[in-house]
Amino acid sequence: MKPLKQIFALIDINNCYVSCERLFQPHLNHRPVVVLSNNDGCVVSRSEEAKQLGIKMAVPFYQVQELIQQHDVAVFSSNYALYAEMSRRFNNTIQQFVSAKDIEIYSIDETFIELSSYSQTDLNEWAQEIKATLWQWLALPVCVGIGHSKTEAKLANHLAKKNSYFNGVCNLLHMDLCSKEALFQHIDVAEVWGVGRKLAKKLHALKIHSVFDLAISDPEQMQRKFSILMKKTILELTGTPCIELEQTRASKHRIISSRSFGQRVTDIHALSEALSDYLQSAVQRLRKEKSLCSCMIVFAQSSRFDQRQAFYNQSVTIAFNEPTDSALIMNKAIMKHISTLFQEGIVFKKCGVILTGLEPKQGYIPDLLADTHVIEKQEQLQQVLDSVKNKYGMQKLAIGACKLQDRTWAMQRSHLSPNYFSWEGLLALGD
Numbered sequence: 001m002k003p004l005k006q007i008f009a010l011i012d013i014n015n016c017y018v019s020c021e022r023l024f025q026p027h028l029n030h031r032p033v034v035v036l037s038n039n040d041g042c043v044v045s046r047s048e049e050a051k052q053l054g055i056k057m058a059v060p061f062y063q064v065q066e067l068i069q070q071h072d073v074a075v076f077s078s079n080y081a082l083y084a085e086m087s088r089r090f091n092n093t094i095q096q097f098v099s100a101k102d103i104e105i106y107s108i109d110e111t112f113i114e115l116s117s118y119s120q121t122d123l124n125e126w127a128q129e130i131k132a133t134l135w136q137w138l139a140l141p142v143c144v145g146i147g148h149s150k151t152e153a154k155l156a157n158h159l160a161k162k163n164s165y166f167n168g169v170c171n172l173l174h175m176d177l178c179s180k181e182a183l184f185q186h187i188d189v190a191e192v193w194g195v196g197r198k199l200a201k202k203l204h205a206l207k208i209h210s211v212f213d214l215a216i217s218d219p220e221q222m223q224r225k226f227s228i229l230m231k232k233t234i235l236e237l238t239g240t241p242c243i244e245l246e247q248t249r250a251s252k253h254r255i256i257s258s259r260s261f262g263q264r265v266t267d268i269h270a271l272s273e274a275l276s277d278y279l280q281s282a283v284q285r286l287r288k289e290k291s292l293c294s295c296m297i298v299f300a301q302s303s304r305f306d307q308r309q310a311f312y313n314q315s316v317t318i319a320f321n322e323p324t325d326s327a328l329i330m331n332k333a334i335m336k337h338i339s340t341l342f343q344e345g346i347v348f349k350k351c352g353v354i355l356t357g358l359e360p361k362q363g364y365i366p367d368l369l370a371d372t373h374v375i376e377k378q379e380q381l382q383q384v385l386d387s388v389k390n391k392y393g394m395q396k397l398a399i400g401a402c403k404l405q406d407r408t409w410a411m412q413r414s415h416l417s418p419n420y421f422s423w424e425g426l427l428a429l430g431d
Contacts, residue, residue, distance in 0.1 A: 151236035258352020
């Protein structure tokens with residue numbers, strides 16, 4: 001464990017998805033805006049104006065449609081390609097201020113920074129400068145929280161968002177103990193990083209209601225009642241860092257690609273297309289991880305809540321003689337088993353692919369009897385697929401017909417904005 005003087009910051013994009021949509025459509029500024037989840041199911045991002053109308057996070061879209069129409073709320077489907085590119089630029093901008101080794105990309109809209117080596121800097125001034133730069137360069141509004149631990153930085157960021165007094169930057173290092181305790185007494189313990197609503201109920205039963213209550217509890221006793229993670233959380237709340245930066249993510253044990261259909265599927269060809277599409281997404285992540293897959297689980301199911309038919313859930317497990325990262329080989333294997341998954345008369349709601357038995361590609365030695373010529377040929381084909389997609393976009397080349405327009409099974413995105421970073425979505429002069 002490092003000394004107490006360790007310093008962390010958390011930079012978080014305010015209402016990330018909404019802010020990304022507003023960048024290219026400035027007429028939406030000061031207008032209520034919401035962004036929806038997959039298949040336009042629930043609200044997952046809200047502008048401040050939408051929050052003031054009483055639109056709650058994760059509320060089903062259909063429940064607030066009348067309110068949305070009444071107040072002329074702008075509605076968007078999730079545009080993941082746009083948000084991912086904005087996230088990349090967000091982190092590249094942060095690296096203009098600190099070294100890459102001091103950064104942990106925590107999520108699409110959150111980045112931790114280890115600031116111990118910058119302790120001689122005026123951190124409030126530094127935070128305001130990076131906040132202003134992100135707005136000037138990317139039109140992304142952010143808040144910055146600074147503390148002696150990652151958990152403190154998270155709480156400081158929460159305070160910066162909720163209190164205009166901080167002007168978007170809350171530095172717990174410069175706050176006197178009485179002020180800090182007073183603020184912590186007014187924050188529900190559920191807001192603590194790693195606690196959440198479910199665990200908060202158990203803490204409430206122990207009369208631990210606020211962040212302050214948790215911070216003054218006995219770490220050893222709480223470890224016995226809960227876990228070592230609870231002990232670390234309490235220590236972090238008192239300024240003792242227990243959670244270090246993660247510059248590299250641990251390799252995945254499995255990769256899952258699954259989704260509910262935009263419209264129910266009753267046709268074997270539509271099911272085949274959907275599985276092929278989800279497989280290619282999984283393989284893309286597999287190759288990015290530089291891993292090989294030795295086992296694949298493929299499944300298809302109906303809705304548990306459809307009272308017109310009994311719940312149907314079928315899966316097949318496919319083992320590969322040689323671990324592979326070839327979408328062509330895996331897709332061929334799925335097509336061989338599609339008749340096992342499909343059943344006439346079943347109305348399918350969801351399907352997916354799970355890649356397991358993952359191992360690093362680097363240093364892998366094929367079996368002595370393996371046909372290395374075939375392995376090399378498949379790798380060359382996959383590299384061609386990758387290069388075309390990287391150059392012309394992910395929708396330009398695929399296996400089968402899964403990328404054609406207007407597939408009935410495809411995720412419903414009725415309110416999708418353009419991807420302004422693609423050739424098709426580039427703004428023309430005069431727009």
